[in-house]
Amino acid sequence: MIWHRGRLIPADALHVSPLDRAFEHGLGLFETLRSWNGQVPLLRRHLARMRSSARSLGLVLDDAELPDERAAAALLRNAGNSDQRLRITLTGGLSSAGGRQSVVWMTAGPLPVPLPGNGAIINRTLDVSSSDPLARHKTLNYWRMRLAHEHAAQNGEDEALCVTPDGRVHQGTRTNIVYVESGSLVTPSDDGPVLPGIMRDLVMEHARIQGLATKREPTTLARLRAADEAFLTSSARGIVPLAQVLDRRWQGPGPLTAALWNRILPWLESGGEPP
Secondary structure, eight states: OEEETTEEEOGGGOOOOTTBHHHHHOOEEEEEEEOBTTBOTTHHHHHHHHHHHHHHHTOOOOGGGSOOHHHHHHHHHHTTSOOOEEEEEEEOOBGGGTTOSOOEEEEEEOOOOOOSTTSEEEOOEEEOOTTOTTTTSOBSOOHHHHHHHHHHHHTTOSOOEEEOTTSBEEEESSOEEEEEETTEEEEEOTTSSOOOOHHHHHHHHHHHHTTOOEEEEOOBHHHHHTOSEEEEEETTTEEEEEEEETTEEOOSSOHHHHHHHHHHHHHHHTTOOOO
16 A cells, blocks of 8 residues: 555555656656654655755645655554655656646555674765766656665675765765764765765754764765764664775774664654754
8 A cells, every 4th residue: 555645545546647757757756764663753854855856856746745644654554553664756747737747655665674794885886976966856867876776785785885086975875974083973065966864964963962073074985984983874774884885894883873873763763853
């Protein structure tokens, strides 16, 4: 079952026109998140990002079509009240209608399998353009990122890093990057091809509340590999410690990484209040 226009329907009952721009050129957006102990504390942040991207890219989005906490609860009940990964999809609509008649729906599925070992392993990079107009949005035009992630998985790796020709690291194909440098929490600056990650921003907010210095600065592979600790963030997984980037290895989650997750996980599982 999926959620669409205020109710649950069988997945094969959803109608999307073959003339929708999602099928023409991959126009559309998606957001992926998960429930925590039956709660969806990040849903409103994901919906806000989808609205912002729709405005920036000229997609028609009717707020009345978007799911809310009740929609998520209905999907969770249908799944036996187990925690689920949720995906919200917005199609590009019809060219003949000026982009109108877009379709929004939400699906639920199993949570990602926990990574084995002490953390994520990264041994490859993906060349990306510093001027990519789509990099800051979760668009349906996602094939290049997906291929890079699948190639990494085929070689026993967990992620690939997106690197611009000037040597700057910006993010993973499905994750954001955060690292510890001289006691400060650092993440690549927002002036490049980087998605404004929901979990990353939540981590930085909680870090500031704990009195930690936070920075958004240009990051190179050398700077990342010199970090005292490093981790990935995603709304589907939370915080994932980095165990290896190329020839640099870390021994499991560092103390600051563990302390942050020990603060954030209960916040997520309790439904989340403004940190």
